Amino acid sequence: MTVDLKSNLVTSFEAAAAQAGLVLVSTARGSDFHGQPTAVFQLGQAGEAKRLSNPRPECYVTLGGLPVAFGQFQWPFHRSTSGADTYIVHGEAHLADGGAHNLHAKVAASVTLTFAEIVPAMEQPYAETFVYNAVRKTVDMGQLEFLKSASRCR
Numbered sequence: 001m002t003v004d005l006k007s008n009l010v011t012s013f014e015a016a017a018a019q020a021g022l023v024l025v026s027t028a029r030g031s032d033f034h035g036q037p038t039a040v041f042q043l044g045q046a047g048e049a050k051r052l053s054n055p056r057p058e059c060y061v062t063l064g065g066l067p068v069a070f071g072q073f074q075w076p077f078h079r080s081t082s083g084a085d086t087y088i089v090h091g092e093a094h095l096a097d098g099g100a101h102n103l104h105a106k107v108a109a110s111v112t113l114t115f116a117e118i119v120p121a122m123e124q125p126y127a128e129t130f131v132y133n134a135v136r137k138t139v140d141m142g143q144l145e146f147l148k149s150a151s152r153c154r
Contacts, residue, residue, distance in 0.1 A: 009039065017043055059096045062136045069096035070132055077111065077122040086110040087122055093135055095146050103146035107135055 014024045022043045030040035059069045073091030080086045088110045095103040109131045111119070120126045138144045 013041055060132055062140045064140045067096040069094045075124040085113045087116050105144050105146050109134055
């Protein structure tokens with residue numbers, strides 16, 4: 001293969017990946033089953049790559065426009081100790097508006113055993129998206145209260 005053909009192949013592959021919502025993460029030399037040289041392409045999700053290049057990848061914005069930062073999640077999910085047929089993960093959501101007030105909420109997200117069967121793994125890279133989106137929806141619905149302290153005593 002000439003250098004031009006290789007760059008054309010990479011360009012074509014990047015275009016095809018972009019149409020599928022993916023990005024080309026890396027390329028490497030490889031060999032096929034006959035020992036002939038070939039190229040190995042590693043793909044990643046475009047949104048995930050974009051989010052991880054963000055200086056604050058833990059921050060999201062709700063549909064209502066409220067900036068929220070997620071942290072201290074105790075991955076992976078664990079079975080419920082209360083006897084329910086669910087998996088649970090605990091963490092915190094902070095108001096990420098740049099203020100010094102440190103408003104936060106402790107959250108627990110649960111999934112049923114049936115839903116857990118369709119998730120590739122109950123660990124952070126696979127499960128954080130649907131957990132964070134559920135918390136964002138809960139914030140938008142006004143069902144989550146951000147507090148200054150750990151208790152609700154006034």
